[in-house]
Amino acid sequence: MGLTVAGISFGPLLVGFVLNTILYGALVTSVLLYFSSFKSDGAWIRLLVTTIWLLSTANVILEFVFLYDTLIIHFGDEDALSRANWVFSLLPCITGTVSTLVQLFFAWRIRILTSSVWLVGIIVFLASAAFLCGIGTTIAINMVPVFTQFHRFEVVFVIGLASSAVDNLLITGLLVRSLREHKTGFMDTDHIIKKIIRVTLQTGLLTAIWTLVDLAVYIALTDGMHLIFNQSLAQFYTISLMSTLIARPRDNSYTDFTVVNGEQSERRVRHILSLGLRCPSFFQRSTANQEIRMIVFPLNIEM
Numbered sequence: 001m002g003l004t005v006a007g008i009s010f011g012p013l014l015v016g017f018v019l020n021t022i023l024y025g026a027l028v029t030s031v032l033l034y035f036s037s038f039k040s041d042g043a044w045i046r047l048l049v050t051t052i053w054l055l056s057t058a059n060v061i062l063e064f065v066f067l068y069d070t071l072i073i074h075f076g077d078e079d080a081l082s083r084a085n086w087v088f089s090l091l092p093c094i095t096g097t098v099s100t101l102v103q104l105f106f107a108w109r110i111r112i113l114t115s116s117v118w119l120v121g122i123i124v125f126l127a128s129a130a131f132l133c134g135i136g137t138t139i140a141i142n143m144v145p146v147f148t149q150f151h152r153f154e155v156v157f158v159i160g161l162a163s164s165a166v167d168n169l170l171i172t173g174l175l176v177r178s179l180r181e182h183k184t185g186f187m188d189t190d191h192i193i194k195k196i197i198r199v200t201l202q203t204g205l206l207t208a209i210w211t212l213v214d215l216a217v218y219i220a221l222t223d224g225m226h227l228i229f230n231q232s233l234a235q236f237y238t239i240s241l242m243s244t245l246i247a248r249p250r251d252n253s254y255t256d257f258t259v260v261n262g263e264q265s266e267r268r269v270r271h272i273l274s275l276g277l278r279c280p281s282f283f284q285r286s287t288a289n290q291e292i293r294m295i296v297f298p299l300n301i302e303m
Contacts, residue, residue: 009147009224010071010081016231017063023235024060027053030242037250048105049245052098052238059094059234062087082146089141091231092160096134098234099164102241103127106171113178119170126167133160147224158215165211172204207236 031053035046066087074080107123110116133156140153150157214229 009227010067012224012227013063013067013231016228017060017067019228020060020063020232020235023232023239024056027056027235027238027242030239030246033246034242038245038248045245048101049242052101052241055094055098055101056234056238059091059098062090062094063231082148084141084145084147086142089138089145092134092137092141092157094134095230095234095237096131096137096160099134099237100127100131102237103130103164103167103171105241106175110171110174110178114174119174123167123171126163126170129163130160130167133157133163136160151222154218157218161211161215161218165208165215168204168208168211172208175204204240207233207240210236 031049034049066085069085069087070077070080103123104127107120107127110123111120136156137153137160140156141150144150144152210229211233214226214233217229218226
């Protein structure tokens with residue numbers, strides 16, 4: 001039995017929307033945890049988190065608006081079921097923007113950890129390619145809105161997904177290798193570095209695999225089954241960023257060693273040092289945490 005007009009694209013779209021909404025709930029929890037636990041982070045990183053969260057929110061809202069407009073307002077209209085509109089066309093652009101911002105953030109981390117300009121250049125090039133392909137896909141959907149004719153611009157879509165997947169694999173491999181090379185010998189430091197390595201592997205590889213599955217299904221099948229995976233890509237990228245940020249030691253009453261860009265008041269530093277002089281064991285733990293901060297988000301970074 002063949003697929004109906006609705007089944008070609010809106011079945012996968014509906015499943016993808018449900019999955020996307022579930023992931024968005026996990027994202028909101030991560031964002032709330034971040035803003036409540038990492039108040040010492042610099043303004044630029046907080047702005048980045050806010051921007052990506054807003055884009056992910058827009059992604060979910062636009063998916064809902066498109067599904068409601070087509071399935072409820074235009075119920076029974078087969079022509080509406082077979083075509084995308086401007087609301088749907090914005091989704092690839094949003095996904096491309098989110099993936100690029102996240103990958104550029106990780107490129108900055110790799111630049112600090114490895115001091116390798118050419119590796120960062122490759123990451124930036126691949127991220128930019130995915131971003132441009134996202135914009136190209138948005139333009140192409142407005143020009144060719146019929147779902148069954150999306151193969152006419154498949155080259156742009158394939159290049160965007162492939163670039164993003166390769167970039168994710170490269171970023172994950174470089175971060176894991178660099179973090180392993182920066183183990184310090186402090187038990188607390190190495191424990192947290194191992195935790196960050198584990199989070200990086202889990203979220204980075206998962207995002208890369210999800211992108212590759214989306215690409216493989218798109219190439220192998222002529223229907224819209226790949227939309228199940230494509231609709232939630234933005235959430236996977238955002239969650240990979242948030243998982244890395246909240247894996248760090250949190251702010252507390254005595255130490256603020258979770259600062260991303262090195263901002264910290266001299267009064268707090270003097271207070272920590274005075275506590276360290278009175279309590280050597282505390283000073284050792286503080287030194288270990290400072291080492292974590294320098295490894296994960298190094299000091300004195302001018303943005």
